[in-house]
Amino acid sequence: MAPIELTRFSQIYSLLHSRWPQFILRALILAGFMFTILSGLWGSQVGSHNFATIFVWIAWWSALKLFFIPIGGRTWCSICPLPLLGEWLQNRGILRSRDAQCLHGKSWPRAWRNAWIPVVSFLLVGWFGVIILTSPRTTAFVLLGLFVLATLLGLIYERRAFCRYICPVGGFSGLYTRLAPPAIRVSNTTLCTIHIEKTCYNVCPWGQYPLALKTSGNCGLCMECLRACPYQNISLSLRPWGIELSSPPKMRVDEVFLALVMLTTAGVDAAIFLGPWGALKSATYTVGSPGWWIFATAFLLLVLGIVPAFYALTTWIAQRIRKGGLSPKSSFTYYGPILLPLGLMAWIAFTLAFASTKLSYLLPVLSDPLGWGWNLLGLTNHISTGQTPLLSSALQTLILAGGAMIATKTARELSRSLYESIPCSYSLLHLPG
Amino acid sequence: MKYIPVMVQRLASSRRSVYLIFISAAAIILGIPVPPPAISATERYIRVEASMYRFSPEQIFVSPGERVTIELVATDVKHGLYLDDYGLSLEAEPGQPARETFVATRPGVYRLRCSVPCGNLHPFMLGKLQIGPNLALLRGSLLGAMAIIIALFPRSAPQMSRQKHFPNGTD
16 A cells, blocks of 8 residues: 655645644643643642643553554654753744754764663663652652753754653654654655755754655654755655564664563553552552562563563574574564564553543543642542443454564564575575686 | 465455454454353352552452352551442441442453542552453453464565655655
8 A cells, every 4th residue: 555645735735834833732732741740749649639640641641652653653752842942942943943053062972872771761660650650749850850851952962862862752652653654755866866955954853864764763753854845855644554564674772672671561561550469569659668679670680681581582593493594683683673563552452451441530630630629620529430341351452462463474574584585695695606 | 175275375465354354353252152151159258458559369269150248348548349340339448348249140350449549559459350261361362373373374475575665765
């Protein structure tokens, strides 16, 4: 199925070309973000009665996992409030793009141009997730900390260093976005080769050159390239879901580790938040207690030891069966794409189970966002105990099975490509003889 | 008979057919009725202690048809117990246990939830009641295995010769 080029429709092109729709959305979200921090700091500290915890970890998190990433790719990144102030300061204006007058910060250190920082931040989320999720004040401090960090890095380093190399959400969005339909590409490659100024690259906050985009993983869908291109040569298209898996760009070790951490964390979070094991919940909640230390050690062992070792062994055996001749490190990265549908589907299934029973908390906190006993909309007492609907359970099973199917298909195709490449290279090597 | 493998291969070679096979098989696996289990007309008394943020026992196993009496005992603050699908609801304060009886007519796995806000982890205070065998797990495992088998079925056209979608040679 061919991609649908959305920018071919003049209304959509105009909507994306204008800065105003995106700015209005970002401004509204920034206002909501500030309110979330304030309610976390000064509202009730009972998690289920505070706007900060309920809106961030139930509404936004569910929207991110069920809509933004699987369907919209990095659309959340295009309206995210975290890097906004830093970007405005960097560009010396609100409705401006990067140009000659903007702040030219330092380049991000080469040693850190990878996904290791998001891996570490996700490990921290795994360790302290229960506290972050249930404590309004901790939620507020985390959001505030990320906002300050993004702003400072925006002032020190060029472009969106925070989004590309630090942000935990950006880390996994970048991974799973490869499966999502939206894709920024060029319409005519010849036009790009004759265009010496490369304005699209110069204005890109993500440091991407659209002609060279092999994957949508690092494109933030900010539309700056589309606005800057003098030839209207940038297109936004919708591809068939998961099409990048059929010829995936090579993944690095850090990216595979991030995918493994994400996959394992989905399972661990499901056990903590959806399982019946009270001792596990108590251990994760009482940070610093002996129980928590046991949990933290076991989590680290699982995420950085057992699961990667099992994956490495399996991929090495797979390529040995195919006589691929890859080193353990190469087979570790070669089969990395199979982790993407597995991880994304695991997160979707977990979020469905999580959200289907917790959505009833949304309306009451709108009625009383600070948990101060208000009843602005008359909905304060509408929290239901919630139950897992039969449809949600069946859907979760289907989604997990679908993830297993896509991952198996990807593994099979990767193995076949490996197998097909052997006689080809062999014959080329022996051609002169 | 000899045409059957060819037909299966042709079906499996089309992306649309693969998804169609998967959805049809999924509908059968998830929806197929199973014969009702043997009904046991015995009485069961289960004392469930609720404390922040756990039920004890965490998992309860009963047989289909059993007449189950649950006594909820709160050991620290006020807690509730709500049983999914059965609509059973209890609330207990420390020193004031509550009890209710129901007949476990529908086999399956159900969650017990605390229904009285008891602290920050209240939304995640859960327990499990299993009536009869865990058919959901069985169906899920079967569906997963079937999904993997379908995905393993070889396709006729090699993927590498596929045309790229975008002018810069990418998908």
